[in-house]
Amino acid sequence: MTDISNDILVHTDSGVMTITLNRLARKNSITAAMYDLLADALDSANHDVAVRAVVIQGHETIFSAGNDIGDFLNKPPATPDAPVFRFLRGLSSFPKPIIASVCGPAVGIGTTMLLHCDLVYAGDNAAFSMPFVNLGLCPEAASSFLAAQLMGYPRAAEALLLGEPFMAETALDMGLINRIVPPAEANALAQRQALKLAAKPITSLMETKRLMKKGNAGMVAERMAEEGASFGRMLQEPAAREAFTAFMEKRKPDFSAL
Template sequence: MSATPQDILVHTEAGVTTITLNRVDKKNSLTRAMYATLADTLAQAEADASVRAVLLQGDITVFSAGNDIGDFLAQPPAEQDAPVFRFLHAIAAFPKPLVAAVCGPAVGIGTTMLFHCDLVYAGDNAAFSMPFVNLGLCPEAASSLLAPRLLGYHRAAEALLLGEPFMAEAAMEVGLVNRVVPPTECNAIAQAQARKLAAKPLSSLIETKRLMKKGMLEPVLERMAEEGASFGRMLREPAAREAFTAFMEKRRPDFSAH
């Protein structure tokens, strides 16, 4: 299974594989097929010795609105080999440098995938949010582990329990973002940084990243599995059904009975 060619663009040049989310008319919301393509592309980039860095980017107006709700509800991820879980495992375990360029909204997995990137550059229009609770769900991508570690517990609680957006400057202040730049320059700056990495010895890049992340992969994958089990259970419960029904009906959800 793969996404339609225009949904995700993949280009490799000068040692950098650039993955562009290109479903702008749907705010780069991610489908099952797109997750499969992302997972396959990361696997290919890992296996290709000529690739020394990977850049993830979206449009200057939007990075990703998260899951495509219609696609997600039609085929909710159930097995651990579901495309979304393949992508999450691939990005968590990817041994080479991962760079991200983020402009506009980065919702749900649009934010949580950034915890697994090594360098993140944001347009000053970037807005990060993890609204899982608002959908009657729980965090994913090991964000329940990584957000408190990076943001500090109280800021993570604000982001995960309230689900409210935080802007690029706040993301830089807590260390989620390396630099905030004009949106029209963001992808180019991230590309330049990725090419700097690609000019360095691959063995040194891989070993340095391995040492920095030593001891983290096992708890990250363990937390992903725990989150995934809870996510799948909560997806079938009344609160999530109310949240998604309200979303489709374009009304505010009523959680008073949940």
């Protein structure tokens, strides 16, 4: 059995829980077991009165390459209780402030998870992408709803239909992130902002966040469930099989007959 205890690091200090993606050898790609750890950390933070804010961060060179493809193919998210969906539900409904620090590539869920964070700070080397269509799949994390709402339909369509990377300046213009800093400063900035939040009354923070998100909460949950069902079905279809086979064989996929 592979020991993943160091792939997700969780540390709490001064009212801030910091969750670090720490699988640098695999570009912080996320396995099902890691999603379980992420979901468990958020659940713990939710119920721990000493935790007043959460920071999710990676390394200054990489946030996350998205799903670990090998693990993903061996353990596809086949049910609503799959670890990735449990993590996404916990993230989308988390009642306390969440800050993300993003440097380097943020692929797939590495970008869509940011739609559920309250503050996002990025290094000037950040590159965001949502290449679901390129894998024969559909969006997840309610990104088919939230991306259009945040970016406007034309820019969301470009990001989701073409699946091409966009850089930090574009993400700032879209409203996906709050500020751009040098990569070596991003995690420290997220910590400073989290400490500011932790010093404020938690009841006020939570009620303000609840009120801001109230109008979207039902739609987010509904869209996330619909996306999850479509995602699971499309995983079994020819386009996804061709995309993942091509990825494993290190060739360009051929969708001409699909």
